[in-house]
Amino acid sequence: MVAAKSNPSLWWKLSWQLSLVIVAVVAAVMLGLCVWAATIMSPNIAMEDVVGSAIAGAASRDGRGVLELKETPELRELKEQNGSLWYVAASPDGASVSFGPIPSAYAELAHLVHLFDDADIRGSALTDEVATIDSADTAVGEVRILFGGVADRGSPFLALLARSYPIYASLLAVALPAIFLAVPRIVRHALSRVSDVAERAARIEPRRHDTRLPVDGIPAEVSPLVTAFNGTLDRLEIEARKRERFLVDAAHELRTPIAIMQTRIEGMSEGPERRRLLDDVARLADTAEQLLDFERNDQATELGDLVDLVEIARTAVADLAPIAIAAGYQISFHSDVEMLERDGNAPALGRAVSNLIRNAIDHGEGKGEIAVSVSTDGAVAVTDQGPGIPVEHQELVFEPFYRVTPKSRGAGLGLSLVKQIAANHGGHVTMESDRQGTRVSILL
Structure with missing residues (x-):
């Protein structure tokens, strides 16, 4: 047996789909910006962090307090992997350390590096070399670095993408929770009228x-x-x-x-x-x-009349008393009140009570008493002393054309009609039955 699938949540479906859209849009925007930035920014941008980190780890001062760069493994590896690398590292006081052949076009800048915080230098008529000035925080203070010869190393696009993560990470961190908070309210508001229609359909x-x-x-x-x-x-x-x-x-x-x-x-x-x-x-x-x-x-479902349940039950007993007595029964009527009024349809209620009495006459085996009563809570009950109805049949006897035994007298419509009339009046029917008899009540 295949288990029934639950209906998908519109809130969840919209939330995760909108989240995917937001992620895709942010990714597309960031990729587009990185591609654009890679075309206009220095090709050295992919190596800025590598060069800056190696020099920062190597920076120190000698006994006289002058800036020097120790040959650390990181700096050594940088030099070995980039044969064309050159750089000038300068402290704010003007002291500098250089490595590699500095292009003649930038040689005059070597003693001015400490004056620059950041620079992208290219387009000189004297050289195609691209140079960059960047700052690095070291153990001996800030160091300004002019370097070049690495324009062909690394990917500027990936470097820019890595640097921009605070932008898209913070954007997603704000947007995604906002979606899951806003979507339920939006969906609920948009479908509020649909919910009203669904409730009306259920009624x-x-x-x-x-x-x-x-x-x-x-x-x-x-x-x-x-x-x-x-x-x-x-x-x-x-x-x-x-x-x-x-x-x-x-x-x-x-x-x-x-x-x-x-x-x-x-x-x-x-x-x-x-x-x-x-x-x-x-x-x-x-x-x-x-x-x-x-x-x-x-x-006939119009219930505009004010009817007296006591009078309706009394009339039904009077009409059917001769038939009950002729069939061998005693019949009685009792009411806790003189009058009990309800909104309803008098002919329909009369038919319901009459059907209960006829049902008792047909199935009581011609002996005992049939008692009809009206209580203050709006219940009209008919009790007989017949053999009773088995538990497995007590719900089914209210279905049209159902009979406890195939040879039962009647068409099996009486109790079904009673149930229908009670439902039309906003009430219901109850049954209590055992071997001492059956009690059927209409509660309005």
């Missing part, structure tokens, strides 16, 4: 065919989905109304042949066969009436 009742989802305020990317959903509701409404009309018409049409059959059977001579046929016709008539009641209730 759509099958029997309220005129309900549609609003399109106003919905993002243009989502509105086609809402429009398509409304179109589906339109088609479902058309088919539902066809079904309703068919069932109502069928129930009406069944009345005439049933009445004709009953009349013909009643004209037959007395006998067991006549009684069985009359019972079958009565059962068929009850089924047709229940179908009609089922569809009438499905279409």
Whole structure:
């Protein structure tokens, strides 16, 4: 069995995708700037840190306090790897140390190096040599370095990229957390109307065919989905109304042949066969009436009247008492209050209570008492002393056409109709059943 995949989070999806976009944009900008800078800055920039670090590590002063450069391994390696290297290192007091052949074009600058903090020297008509002046902090103070002969070593682009990391690192450090903080708010605000529509869709009742989802305020990317959903509701409404009309018409049409059959059977001579046929016709008539009641209730959801539950229950008991007594039952009515008013549909509630009493008559095995009661909490209960309903059937008996036993009397619509009427009134139905009897309550 394949596990169901959870729906992806729009917040997470937008956050990481925007993060990738930001990283890509920053990377593209930094790469572009480094490429551009590499074309205009000194080719020596790739060696500035290498030369400066080697000379800074070698700088010291002799016994007279004059600047000197010791032959450290780092400085030695620098000289060996760069055969054309030349440099002049000068302290702020003008003392200097040089290495390698200084091009004649820059020879006059040797005694002035200590005056420069940073310089890019090129374009001389006397030489193609590129020279650079850079500063280095050493153990004996600041040293100014004029060097050249290394323009072909290293990559200026990579050097510039390494030097610019404080820019893009700080930019990403600010931008990425901002994305994960801002995106949820942006998404929540953009989809707030969609959430309202989703909540409204969840409250759509099958029997309220005129309900549609609003399109106003919905993002243009989502509105086609809402429009398509409304179109589906339109088609479902058309088919539902066809079904309703068919069932109502069928129930009406069944009345005439049933009445004709009953009349013909009643004209037959007395006998067991006549009684069985009359019972079958009565059962068929009850089924047709229940179908009609089922569809009438499905279409009647107006609850504008103020009804008295006590009077409705009392009337139902009075109407069905002769049938219950004839079937071998005692029947009683009790109410905790004189009047209990609720907003509702009196005919529908009357049918619900009557169906509960009829259900008790049909399944109580013709013995014991059927008690109808009304309590102060808005519950109308019908209790019988029949054999009870097994636990595994107690939920199913509220489904249309379900019967505990195949040979049960009735079409299996009574309790389903009761549940539907209670739901239309914002209430529900409960059942308590054991071997001593069954209690079904409508709570409004």
